[in-house]
Amino acid sequence: MITALKVFFSLLFVWMCYQVINTSIHSSLFKEWDFLGSIPWMQATLWDFYANVTAIFLWVCYKEKNIAFKIIWLILLVVLGSIATCAYILIQLFKLKPGEGLKEFFSKQNG
Numbered sequence: 001m002i003t004a005l006k007v008f009f010s011l012l013f014v015w016m017c018y019q020v021i022n023t024s025i026h027s028s029l030f031k032e033w034d035f036l037g038s039i040p041w042m043q044a045t046l047w048d049f050y051a052n053v054t055a056i057f058l059w060v061c062y063k064e065k066n067i068a069f070k071i072i073w074l075i076l077l078v079v080l081g082s083i084a085t086c087a088y089i090l091i092q093l094f095k096l097k098p099g100e101g102l103k104e105f106f107s108k109q110n111g
Contacts (some may be wrong), residue, residue, distance in 0.1 A: 013086035053077045
């Protein structure tokens with residue numbers, strides 16, 4: 001199961017990096033913001049995004065003991081979204097020792 005999750009989140013990480021880079025090359029968020037910000041679905045999507053960031057950040061706060069890491073991950077989650085989420089999950093997956101599973105993935109705190 002852990003290996004499958006590593007593969008899945010690695011592929012998702014690469015896919016999201018590709019999507020963000022490709023979209024950034026072809027369209028500027030800053031030039032489109034006035035139009036995008038006026039669309040109700042875009043507003044709902046932003047609220048949804050920040051609700052997800054909050055939920056993931058609460059898990060990060062539980063996992064990380066160091067306040068500096070908590071702050072860094074909050075910034076990364078807000079700025080990079082799912083790219084940072086996938087990166088954090090991959091880091092946690094690769095920190096697991098042989099024989100550890102999902103219980104340790106979710107509950108084991110970082111030193």
